[in-house]
Amino acid sequence: MTTPKKSPNSSSKFLLFLGCAIPYRVTSYEISTRKVLAKLGITLIEMTEYNCCGLPIDPVNHEMMVALAARNLCLAEKQGLNIVTLCPGCAGTLRKVNKKLKQNKELRERINGYLKETGLEFKGTIEAKHLLQLLVEDIGLERIKDKVKRPLTNMNVTEHAGCHVSRPADGVDFENPEDPEALKNLIEVTGAKYVDYTDKIACCGAPIAGVNDRIPLQLTREKLVHVKEAGAQALITVCPFCHMMFDTNQPRIERMFNESFKTPVLHYPQLLGLAMDFSPEELDLKGLRVDPTKIVSQIHGAKKGDSKW
Amino acid sequence: MSKHDSKSEENKVTESAPIKAHEFDSHFKYEITEEHGGEKLKHCFQCGTCTSDCPIARFSDSYRPRTLIRMALLGLKDRVLSSETLWLCAACFTCTDRCPQDIEVASIIRILRNAAVHRGGIPLIFKELGSSILETGIAYRIPELRLKKRETTGLPQLPKSNPEDIAKLAKATGFSKLLKRNEKT
Known part of the structure; x- marks a missing residue:
């Protein structure tokens, strides 16, 4: 499967759906995304009165999950704008529910029955996308490449995109989850060298961290081992939950397994931002738990007068 | 989870007790x-x-x-x-x-x-996430200090939620009832 080219009906204005985890704990992702997208000519409109996409309570009550997702979709319909989310969980949920509600009349009528009490009605007129999809479809690799001012040559990096970017394939309808290309291509556009590693597409385990604290850490630890073995100097994520597993929990994993990784974990917009010549401060690199100084000085080493951070 | 816990967890599902x-x-x-x-x-x-x-x-x-x-x-x-x-x-x-x-x-x-x-009941984590959604619109309760910090880092204020509308949906779908009735420890 090839990465989709910029689609003819691409847009430059999106409603930003922040979700829950990003404003709660992962603001560095939001800060860097806003900087990078503005430079790429994308206008983000704040989404007023949004609510949780619904995914966290899907295990409790599927019907409420659909209703919560539908309410968000209706708010966007009222504004006539497509949604962009930074969290793949939110994107996947909104995309799946949007598709189901468009296809299934019975479900649509039932959900609209609930929504009626809030003055809303699902019509099916907008799309929801994850940041990756916006980058490859609405901006396009060529336009991103044009904005790269400081190619990250000599840097080896790899990815952990996160399951919900493309799974379940039927519903999310983005790229082939068994052989994903979007994030790989986006990393290579920055000039960095992309390295592959064992079990790259495997889950980090984050969704069950609230139920079991051992298995997710074992999963994440194994991936960190593979990333290190592959010689990657940094791991790139596009999901707040995956990021918490690899970055926030990395010191804990190191203590637990008596190992040392020291692998910086950057949000993709931070990597792209560095290549676009934003400063580490502008991209909130100090918001990361694992110190990325080593790789940043590798990029910035040659340039005198760079502010310390 | 300790090894002991995972053992008892195992017994629950694959317990060898004959099926009646x-x-x-x-x-x-x-x-x-x-x-x-x-x-x-x-x-x-x-x-x-x-x-x-x-x-x-x-x-x-x-x-x-x-x-x-x-x-x-x-x-x-x-x-x-x-x-x-x-x-x-x-x-x-x-x-x-x-x-x-x-x-x-x-x-x-x-x-x-x-x-x-x-x-049966709701595992505690889902009860917490669900209650937060009903009260704040999102799954986590963000501390006031962190909301203030958004301004100092140049981020726009977090949009206000609409708990009244969320409550209506929770009632219609039966979600609020589930949250109230069941508590699984």
Whole structure:
């Protein structure tokens, strides 16, 4: 499967759906995304009165999950704008529910029955996308490449995109989850060298961290081992939950397994931002738990007068 | 979770106690196939792709999606709905994407979880997430200090939520009732 080219009906204005985890704990992702997208000519409109996409309570009550997702979709319909989310969980949920509600009349009528009490009605007129999809479809690799001012040559990096970017394939309808290309291509556009590693597409385990604290850490630890073995100097994520597993929990994993990784974990917009010549401060690199100084000085080493951070 | 815990967890699902005839609920599979995502349950031929490709099963002594599917098909309603391992699915959807019979395995796990909550109780974490959604619109309660910090870092204020509308949806879907009635420790 090839990465989709910029689609003819691409847009430059999106409603930003922040979700829950990003404003709660992962603001560095939001800060860097806003900087990078503005430079790429994308206008983000704040989404007023949004609510949780619904995914966290899907295990409790599927019907409420659909209703919560539908309410968000209706708010966007009222504004006539497509949604962009930074969290793949939110994107996947909104995309799946949007598709189901468009296809299934019975479900649509039932959900609209609930929504009626809030003055809303699902019509099916907008799309929801994850940041990756916006980058490859609405901006396009060529336009991103044009904005790269400081190619990250000599840097080896790899990815952990996160399951919900493309799974379940039927519903999310983005790229082939068994052989994903979007994030790989986006990393290579920055000039960095992309390295592959064992079990790259495997889950980090984050969704069950609230139920079991051992298995997710074992999963994440194994991936960190593979990333290190592959010689990657940094791991790139596009999901707040995956990021918490690899970055926030990395010191804990190191203590637990008596190992040392020291692998910086950057949000993709931070990597792209560095290549676009934003400063580490502008991209909130100090918001990361694992110190990325080593790789940043590798990029910035040659340039005198760079502010310390 | 300690080793001891995972052992007792294992006993719950694969407990070797013989299955008694009265445990079979022959209608149970139809309760699942009637739900969105559960339609293809009966297509399962127990190949085990779901379990062998499951990232959680690799590190768990007890979580086996194939076992849960088989229990559901056999109608072992009590056993499957009270199984602790039901809550170990990470919803990564690898099983769903790779099932040769196109069964939405992860969705069936979700249907079983919904049913378990309906008759048993909600694991604490979901009770917390659900209550926060009702009160604040989002799944986590963000401390005031962190909201203030958004301004100093140049981020726009977080949009206000609409708890009245969320409450209406929670009432209509039965979600608020579930949150109030059930508490599983």
